[in-house]
Amino acid sequence: MEKRVVFRSAWLPYLLVAPQIAITIIFFFWPAFQAVYQSLLSQDAFGLHTEFVWFENFKTLFADDHYLLSFQTTAIFSLLVASLGLSISLLLAVAADRIVRGAFIFKTLLIWPYAVAPAIAGVLWAFLFAPSIGILGYVLKQWGVPWNYMLNGDHAMILVVVASVWKQISYNFLFFLAGLQSIPRSLMEAAAIDGASPFRRFWTIVFPLLSPTTFFLLVVNIVYAFFDTFGVIDATTQGGPATSTQILVYKVYYDGVKAADLGGSSAQSVILMCIVIALSVIQFRFVEKKVQY
Amino acid sequence: MANITLKGVKKSYGNNAVVHGVDVDIADGEFIVIVGPSGCGKSTLLRMIAGLEIITGGEVSIGGKVVNDLEPKDRDIAMVFQNYALYPHMSVYDNMAYGLRIRKLSDADIETRVQKAAKILELGVLLQRKPRELSGGQRQRVAMGRAIVREPAAFLFDEPLSNLDAKLRVQMRLEIQKLHRELKTTSIFVTHDQVEAMTLAERMIVMNAGRAEQIGAPMEVYDNPSSMFVAGFIGSPAMNFLPGVVKAGSLDLAEGVRIALPVAIREKTKDGDTITLGVRPEHFAVTASGMPFRVENAEALGADSLVHGYIAGALCVVRVDGHSRHANGDLLNVTPAADKLYFFDSANGARVA
Numbered sequence: 001m002e003k004r005v006v007f008r009s010a011w012l013p014y015l016l017v018a019p020q021i022a023i024t025i026i027f028f029f030w031p032a033f034q035a036v037y038q039s040l041l042s043q044d045a046f047g048l049h050t051e052f053v054w055f056e057n058f059k060t061l062f063a064d065d066h067y068l069l070s071f072q073t074t075a076i077f078s079l080l081v082a083s084l085g086l087s088i089s090l091l092l093a094v095a096a097d098r099i100v101r102g103a104f105i106f107k108t109l110l111i112w113p114y115a116v117a118p119a120i121a122g123v124l125w126a127f128l129f130a131p132s133i134g135i136l137g138y139v140l141k142q143w144g145v146p147w148n149y150m151l152n153g154d155h156a157m158i159l160v161v162v163a164s165v166w167k168q169i170s171y172n173f174l175f176f177l178a179g180l181q182s183i184p185r186s187l188m189e190a191a192a193i194d195g196a197s198p199f200r201r202f203w204t205i206v207f208p209l210l211s212p213t214t215f216f217l218l219v220v221n222i223v224y225a226f227f228d229t230f231g232v233i234d235a236t237t238q239g240g241p242a243t244s245t246q247i248l249v250y251k252v253y254y255d256g257v258k259a260a261d262l263g264g265s266s267a268q269s270v271i272l273m274c275i276v277i278a279l280s281v282i283q284f285r286f287v288e289k290k291v292q293y
Numbered sequence: 294m295a296n297i298t299l300k301g302v303k304k305s306y307g308n309n310a311v312v313h314g315v316d317v318d319i320a321d322g323e324f325i326v327i328v329g330p331s332g333c334g335k336s337t338l339l340r341m342i343a344g345l346e347i348i349t350g351g352e353v354s355i356g357g358k359v360v361n362d363l364e365p366k367d368r369d370i371a372m373v374f375q376n377y378a379l380y381p382h383m384s385v386y387d388n389m390a391y392g393l394r395i396r397k398l399s400d401a402d403i404e405t406r407v408q409k410a411a412k413i414l415e416l417g418v419l420l421q422r423k424p425r426e427l428s429g430g431q432r433q434r435v436a437m438g439r440a441i442v443r444e445p446a447a448f449l450f451d452e453p454l455s456n457l458d459a460k461l462r463v464q465m466r467l468e469i470q471k472l473h474r475e476l477k478t479t480s481i482f483v484t485h486d487q488v489e490a491m492t493l494a495e496r497m498i499v500m501n502a503g504r505a506e507q508i509g510a511p512m513e514v515y516d517n518p519s520s521m522f523v524a525g526f527i528g529s530p531a532m533n534f535l536p537g538v539v540k541a542g543s544l545d546l547a548e549g550v551r552i553a554l555p556v557a558i559r560e561k562t563k564d565g566d567t568i569t570l571g572v573r574p575e576h577f578a579v580t581a582s583g584m585p586f587r588v589e590n591a592e593a594l595g596a597d598s599l600v601h602g603y604i605a606g607a608l609c610v611v612r613v614d615g616h617s618r619h620a621n622g623d624l625l626n627v628t629p630a631a632d633k634l635y636f637f638d639s640a641n642g643a644r645v646a
Contacts, residue, residue: 186378189345194392194443195366204391208382 032273038266057267066243067251067268074247077161078225085165085221086214089172094202096173097180107177114170118231125163126236149237153244156237160245163236164229172217179213180206212286219283223276248272295356295369295446295479296321297342303350304337304503311337313503314351322477328490329500330526336451338500339483343372343449356446371440372449375456377432379424379439386420389439403442410441413472430461437469441476450482454489466492487527491515499523521642524571524635530599532571533609536639539566544636546570547606550584552629558636561645568645571635574599574612583628586611591619600625 007013042053061067096106113121128136131148140147149155183206191201207214230249233239239246239254246254249272256265297319304312312334319325327335340346342353344365353360360368371392379388386407393403411417414434424432433453440448450469454462466489473480484490490497491511499507499514499522507519511527518524524532537546539562543553552570554562562568579586586609588602593615600611600619604627611627619625636645 184376184378186374186376187380189343189365190372190374190378190439191380191391192345193343193365193370193372194439195395196391200395205380 035266035269039270042263057263070246070248070251077247078222080161081164081225082221085168089169090176093173093176110173111170113167119235121167122163122232122235129159156245160233163232175213179210183209298354301351305349311503315505324473324480324495326482326490326494326497333500334503335483335500344368369446371443371445373436373440373453375452377436381424384421385435389442392443406442410438414438429457447479519644521637530574530610532573535570535605535607550605567639569637569639572629574610576630576633577611577627579625580628583626586625586627588619588623
C-alpha cells in the first residue's frame with residue numbers, strides 16, 4: 001500500500017518543512033560553516049587583523065601538549081561517566097524491575113534528576129563536596145581524606161564525574177528498565193528450571209539480551225560526556241585546578257571566549273564536530289541493524 | 294522417572310483463592326492432561342508443580358519427596374512453555390546445552406545427549422541456527438529438545454501447541470504421543486483444548502474454577518461425566534442441555550415435550566425438582582416420531598453434518614449422516630438413545646445417577 005502522502009500543490013510540502021529547514025540552517029549549518037571557516041583563519045585578539053592560514057591552526061593544535069592533554073582528560077572523563085553511569089543505572093533498573101512495593105515512587109524519584117539543569121546539578125554537588133561548608137566534604141575530612149577539589153585535580157575530576165553521572169542516571173535507567181521489561185518472563189523461568197542461579201541468569205540471558213540497549217546508551221553517554229557536561233564543569237571547576245578537568249568542549253569555550261583565540265578554538269570545534277559525526281554514524285548504523293541476536 | 298502426588302494443593306493471592314485444593318496421584322510414566330477453560334487455575338497448578346508459583350496450601354511431592362520448598366532447579370523437572378521461551382541469542386545447540394552446562398556435564402556427554410535428542414526430534418540440520426531462523430513447529434521441537442536432554446523425572450507442558458496452526462498442532466500432538474511412548478517419562482500437559490486432552494491423555498483432570506471436577510481416562514470422562522460442566526466441556530460439539538421439571542415420573546421439558554425418567558433417576562427425584570437432560574449430538578437419531586426439532590442451520594462436514602436447531606425451546610446440535618440434507622425451516626423428529634441420557638441437577642450441575 002502506498003503510504004506516502006501526495007500533495008496536490010507543489011509548494012505546500014516545502015512550506016510545511018520550511019520552519020524546520022530554517023532552524024537547521026540558521027542554528028546548525030550556519031554556525032558549523034562559520035566554525036569551519038574560522039578554523040582556517042588567524043585573527044589577532046582585537047579582531048583588527050585577519051589572515052587566511054589554511055590548516056595552520058590544526059597543525060598548531062596537534063603540536064600543542066595542552067590540547068593532547070585535554071584529549072586525555074576527555075577520554076578519562078567520558079570513560080568514567082559512561083561506565084559508572086551505565087553500571088549504576090543498570091543496577092537500579094534491575095532492582096526496580098524486581099521490587100513490587102513502592103516501585104512507582106522508586107521509579108519516579110530516579111527520573112527526577114533528569115529534570116535538573118546541568119549547571120544546577122554541578123552547583124548542587126559542588127556545595128555538597130565543598131571543602132569548607134559541604135556535608136560530603138566534611139564527612140570525607142572526618143575520615144581523614146584531605147579533600148579539596150579546588151586544589152587537587154583528582155578530587156576535581158571525581159566531583160565532575162559524580163555530578164555528570166548523577167544527572168545521566170535517570171536517562172539510562174529508563175532505557176534499561178524498558179529493556180528489562182521487554183524480556184519475556186518465561187525466559188527467566190526457563191533458565192531457572194534449567195538450573196541457572198539468579199546471577200548466572202543475569203549474565204547469560206538478561207545481559208546479552210540487553211546488549212542493543214547497552215550499546216545505544218554507551219554511544220549516547222559518550223556523546224553526553226563529550227558535549228553536554230559543559231554546564232556541570234563550568235558551574236563547578238571551570239576546567240581547573242590548572243587544566244585537570246578541562247575536557248575538549250570546555251577548552252573550545254576557554255580558548256575562544258577567554259583566551260580570544262578564535263581560529264584555534266574553531267579548529268577544535270571542527271574536530272569535535274567530526275567526532276560527533278562519527279559517533280552518530282556508528283549509532284545509526286547500529287540502530288538500523290536493530291537487534292543483534 | 295517419578296510419580297507425582299498432589300495433596301490438597303491450594304493457591305491464593307491474598308484473599309483471592311484460585312486453586313481450591315487438588316488431590317491427584319500421578320503414576321510413574323503416566324501422561325496426565327489438565328484441561329479446563331481459561332482462568333480455571335490449570336496453569337497455576339502446573340506452575341506450582343514446577344516451582345514457579347509458591348504453593349499456599351497442601352503438598353506437592355515428586356518421586357516421593359515433598360518439593361514445596363525446593364527451587365525449580367532442584368525438582369528434577371523440565372518445562373515446555375507456550376511461547377517456547379527459547380533463548381533468542383543462543384543457537385539451537387546452545388539452547389539445549391544450557392541446562393546441561395549449568396549441571397556441569399562434560400562436553401562429550403552434552404554432545405551425546407544433544408545429538409540424541411536432535412535425532413529423536415529431527416533437529417540435526419538446525420543445531421547451529423538461531424531460534425528466529427526457525428518456524429513455529431521447529432521452535433516447538435527445540436523447546437521439547439531442551440526438556441528431553443535434561444532427562445528429568447517429569448515433563449511439564451504449558452499449552453505448548455496453542456501457538457501453532459491447526460495442521461501443525463495435529464502433527465505435534467502425534468509427535469508428543471510418539472515421544473512419550475519412547476521415553477515413558479511422567480508428563481503433565483496443560484491445555485484448554487478438549488481435543489488435545491482427549492487424544493493425548495492417559496488420564497485427564499478436568500478443572501473448573503480452581504477445582505478438579507473429574508479425574509479419569511478420556512473415554513471414561515466422556516461416557517460418564519460427573520457434572521454438567523464436565524459434560525459440556527468434554528466432547529465436540531458440546532452436549533445439548535434441555536432444562537425441565539420432574540412431574541409424575543417423567544421430565545417435563547419446555548413446549549410440552551416430555552420424556553420418561555429411567556427408574557434409577559425416578560427413585561432419586563421427586564415432583565417439582567428441576568433437572569436438566571443432557572444428550573450428546575451424536576446420540577440423537579432422526580426418527581418418524583419423537584421430539585420436534587426445528588432446524589435453523591446445517592453444516593456439512595463431509596463424513597457427518599451438524600444440524601443446529603431448537604428442541605423443546607433449547608438450542609441444540611444434532612449429528613447426522615453427511616449425506617442427509619436439511620435446511621433452515623425443516624421440521625424433523627429426533628429421539629435420544631435411551632441408554633445415553635444424562636440427568637443433572639439444574640441448581641448445582643451435579644449428576645443425578
